[in-house]
Each structure stands twice: as structure tokens, then as C-alpha cells.
Amino acid sequence: MTPLDFLRRYEFDDRGMRGGYYPSAPLEVEEGDRVGVVLMNHGGPETLDDVEPFLYNLLMDPALLDLPVGGYLRRWVCRALAWYRADAVKDDYELIGGGSPLTRLTQEQAQDLETHLNDHFGDPTGIDFRTYAAMRYWHPFSEEAAAQMEADGVDQVVLLPLYPQYAMSTSGSSLAYWHALDEADEIPSWPTTSVVEYAANPKYVQALSERIDEGLQRFARNRREDVQLLFSAHGIPMRDRNRREDPYCCLVHTTVEEVMNHRGRDRPYHTAFQSKIGLTRWLTPTTPDKLNDLAQDGADAILVVPVTFVTDHVETSYDLDIRVREQAEAAGITHYEVTSGLNTHPLFIEALGEAAVAQLELPVDVDQLRIGGDGLSQDYPLRPLEERPLYTPDQHETRCPHCDGNPKARRWTEEDGSDQRPVQTEPEERVASESSQSPAASS
Secondary structure: OOHHHHHOOOOHHHHHHOOOOOOOOOEEEEOOOOOEEEEEEEEOOOHHHHHHHHHHHHHHOOOOOOOOHHHHHHHHHHHHHHHHHHHHHHHHHHHHHHHHHHHHHHHHHHHHHHHHHHHHHHHHOOOEEEEEEEEOOOOHHHHHHHHHHHOOOOOOEEEEEEEOOOOOOOOHHHHHHHHHHHHOOOOOOEEEEOOOOOOOOOOHHHHHHHHHHHHHHHOHHHHHHOOOEEEEEEEHHHHHHHHOOHHHHHHHHHHHHHHHOOOOOOOOOOEEOOOOOOOOOEEEOHHHHHHHHHHHHOOOEEOOOOOOOOOOOOOOOOOOHHHHHHHHHHOOOEEEOOOOOOOHHHHHHHHHHHHHHHOOEEEHHHHHHHHHOOOOOOOOOOOOOOHOOOHHHHHOOOOOOOOOEEEEEEEEOOOHHHOOOOOOOOOOOOOOOOOOOOOOOOO
């Protein structure tokens, strides 16, 4: 399906805001079945020659950019914009090795997840798990993943976006594209379930916390106590948050709060957004703006945590580690570091496994497989997304400045320790500055 074909098929509706293109109810699987788990991500140009067509595919996505033109006119505009931006973006990729590592890292995640699923859930039940990478804007596209799944004889499908926090422009776009291929009969139609979000999965949270611990080791021992954390998330247009009630912003703040709860709120922390595309207003504060504010307040040791990015790619390796580093140092932040991506962190792979298996009805009790039959080693059961309760306002001490106060994230644990959470000493700032970042590539 060409970008123009998808543009003509795409219609904004509630499915895009809630991830409702496929049910989140569990699929029943039996011994001998083959389950395909599809890891969805943006993808990225692997060579400099790939940059311009990658940018064109990205700019043509109506779920990402709501341009006031359509059809052939939009195709012409996007081709012109891709050509105009290509040289500058190529320079960015040259500085991180000549291409995006995102596809390679996603495939490594898929390989590790397949091994984990078969070792822990497949072998004891006679179910064969296969994992596939399906990229939105570059190879391997969803069509390529589906073709391999058909050749492998897949029986059921779990769509698992590599975006822990759901947004219409990320997970929503990938799910909408898969659904469009399905409706157009360009891929086989399988019994399918989808994972909408896993923003508060305890193992995902712990993996992020461990990356923070690793990042703190990069500071001199006598400076570590002074380090403040800046969680940097990919932004979305304010239009999606305000007019369309995109849950993304709330999910980001949920993840940040869960990470800091896990750490016992051991140091000051802040949340900001990056990677603005286009001229419309996006979520604020921007990462550079927040760094400037922190510098003016006297902070000079900052560890940036790319909270919504699960692999290293241009938005972390170039945007945060090179471009924003220069801005931070110019502002007076003399000690600046960026945590590495989760990549194949074992706990993150386990989190992906939990997100996928929770959407399946296996022939045996899935929790007994997780805990080895002893009934003691896990403190939360796996349940399908639609059966998990939402957080309540009293369970969130951090308030998203753009939300209505009602959390949108699903709880994984029974109580989530909400009655034992320490008092927050530094509330999140409600900054409403306008973004001034220039467009950047997204992989």
C-alpha cells in the first residue's frame, strides 16, 4: 500500500484515539498453534540514500501530520519537503554512523523476545511463538512482516507496538496501517488482538530505573548526589491532546511517576518533550526550554532519560546526545549525560513478553508458568488490558498539566503500593511555553 493509498483510506475516528482497530480481548490458543507477535515501530533509514524516501513516507502519514492538503497535492508537498530536509537530516545520521540503528535493534529485541516466549510459555504448552518486526516508514514494512507470517503458517496474531505510551501518531498509526492492509486484502486476516499500552508495567519501569543507575555512574562520584533527572518524551501536537483527548501525555506522566516511586523519589526530576514537527503547537515544556530553566535555577548536573524511546536512534543518539548537549552546555549545565535506550535489557524483554501473553488464553494458567509453579515469585497476575483497572486520581500525585486529572493508564499490580507512596516534594511544573525546535527525523 502506497502512502497515498493509505492517505485516502485513513479517517480520524475514536479508534485512532483509543487503539480500537483490533480488540484488546484475549485470544484463545491451543497446543500446536503458532502465534505471531508483531513488534511495531517507526523504522529508520539504514543508509544515507534511504533518508529522503523515509522522510517522504513519514510526512505523508495523516495520523502523524494533519496537513491542510490531501491527495496528489499532499504527495507533491511531501516530496518537496522530504527533498528540502534530506541533506540536513543526512548530516545528523552521518554523526551517528551513517544510518539509523533502530531496525537492527528492533530485530534484536524480536529475537530475544521470541526466545523468552518459547522458553517460558511455548515449550510448556506446545505453542510456537514467532516474532516479527513491522516498521511504519521503512523496511521491513508491515506487508513484509505479514508475508513472512503467512509463509510461517501463523494461526493467531498479537500486535505489540514498541511504544509503551499509546499515541494516535505512533501506536495508532501503526495499528491503523495494519488494519488498512487487512481491509484492502493486501495481507491475510488472522484472529488478532492488540496491546494498546503498557506504560506502568513493573518490569518496564524497573528497566528504566536500572538505565538511570547506569547513567548516574557516568558522573563523578562527588557530583552524583547533585544530579537531577530530566525525562524526555517524544511530543505530540496539542491539538491531539486538547481536541481529540489523546491519552499519551497522561501515560508519559504515569511512567515517570512509577519510575520515581520505584526509586523512592531519590532526587529532583522533571518531564519535557522533544522532536517537534511542523508549525503547530506541541506539548510543552520542550526539552531545551526545560534545560534552560534548570540552568537558570542553578542546576549544572543533569541526566536525561529518553522515557518513551525503547531503542537508541537519531532522536537519542543525535538530538539528545549531540544537539541538545551543546545547548545545555551553552546554558551552563557542565555535567550532562543521556541514558542509553532499553534495547535488549532483559527486564524490558520480559515486560514485552508479559504484555503479549496477557492477551492470550493459554491451555494452562499463565501465572503458574511465570512463577515456576511455586506461587510466590510474582506479586501481580497477568490480565488482559481490558480487565485491568485504570488508575484513580488519588493514586497519582504527579499531575499532567495538559490533562483533566483523570489518569488514562492501566494498573498492572493489584494495589500498586498507592497507600504507601512517599509524599512528592517537588511537583511537576506547569510550563506553557511555545516550542521553537526545528523539525527532525523520527528514527
